[in-house]
Amino acid sequence: MKPIKRILAATDFSPLGNAAVERAAMLAAGHNAALRVVHAFPKPGVLESLLAAGDGLPARLRAAAREQLEQLIGRAGAASAAATIESAVLEGSASEAIATAAEGFSPDLVVIGAHARGSVRQFFLGGTASRVLSRARAPVLVVRQQAQSHYARVLAAVNLGPDSARVVDAALMLSRNGAITVAHACQSPFDGRLHDRAESARQLELLGVREAEKASERMKELLATHAHAEPGLQGRVVRGHPNPVLFDLAAEIHADLIVALRHNGSRIEEDIMGSIARLLAYHAPCDVLIV
Numbered sequence: 001m002k003p004i005k006r007i008l009a010a011t012d013f014s015p016l017g018n019a020a021v022e023r024a025a026m027l028a029a030g031h032n033a034a035l036r037v038v039h040a041f042p043k044p045g046v047l048e049s050l051l052a053a054g055d056g057l058p059a060r061l062r063a064a065a066r067e068q069l070e071q072l073i074g075r076a077g078a079a080s081a082a083a084t085i086e087s088a089v090l091e092g093s094a095s096e097a098i099a100t101a102a103e104g105f106s107p108d109l110v111v112i113g114a115h116a117r118g119s120v121r122q123f124f125l126g127g128t129a130s131r132v133l134s135r136a137r138a139p140v141l142v143v144r145q146q147a148q149s150h151y152a153r154v155l156a157a158v159n160l161g162p163d164s165a166r167v168v169d170a171a172l173m174l175s176r177n178g179a180i181t182v183a184h185a186c187q188s189p190f191d192g193r194l195h196d197r198a199e200s201a202r203q204l205e206l207l208g209v210r211e212a213e214k215a216s217e218r219m220k221e222l223l224a225t226h227a228h229a230e231p232g233l234q235g236r237v238v239r240g241h242p243n244p245v246l247f248d249l250a251a252e253i254h255a256d257l258i259v260a261l262r263h264n265g266s267r268i269e270e271d272i273m274g275s276i277a278r279l280l281a282y283h284a285p286c287d288v289l290i291v
Helices: 015-031 044-051 057-080 094-102 119-135 164-175 198-224 242-253 267-283
Strands: 006-010 034-041 084-091 109-113 140-143 153-157 179-186 233-239 257-260 287-290
Touching (some): 006 094, 015 057, 015 109, 057 084, 084 094, 094 119, 119 140, 153 164, 164 179, 164 198, 164 257, 179 198, 198 233, 233 242, 242 257
Parallel strands (some): 006 109, 034 084, 153 179, 257 287
Antiparallel strands (some): 140 287
């Protein structure tokens, strides 16, 4: 992950949307980065048809949105001493607003709020998050908690492939010397094939042990490349599927941030890791950074 010099944040004025702005301002202050905050406002035709109004109500609502946005970034900037903050109310969907704001700004990090828990709201904001995660070129930070302090307990989920160092670098960049657990969920590639064959139980166990040993060696190599960060880094290799393993580890260390890869490289691996990244973004108990 390259140095953070430009941060783009979006809010819908929900509690989590505003928390995303507060977190973005905190990060901007810590990295001396420029911050651009946007709010998506419905296009005039859509808004007028919904309100059935022709008396200037959409214009007044837009002005109110601008004022609310200015108040929000004023509070966030004052609380975090962020240097440069600019704002804009843009037309269209949230994902369209983020794409428009990114043009010419080229953010190094995009910050958005996680969806709410209600089924209707989850449908709309969940769809927004999915589109942002799939389209954004920069890492995406999905905020699920109020930004009360810097990240102190970070879980970095790695596949021990070539991009794993990028995950650790991102964790180090956002943690500000916090404790980082670098975790790998180790599965034998033959688990699915042999699981239901009683006569292969011993073979399955031996394969699992062998894969875990190999993973432990690769973990040592990965941590060695970040020796300058010791003793903040701790490696964990756990046998099992990534989904329960990562959630269990996050609960165990009381993680306030999880960092995960958007994908692993190959199309099959991308489908697998992509589903894990989306699962974390939607359901993790803390903030999630997808790189």
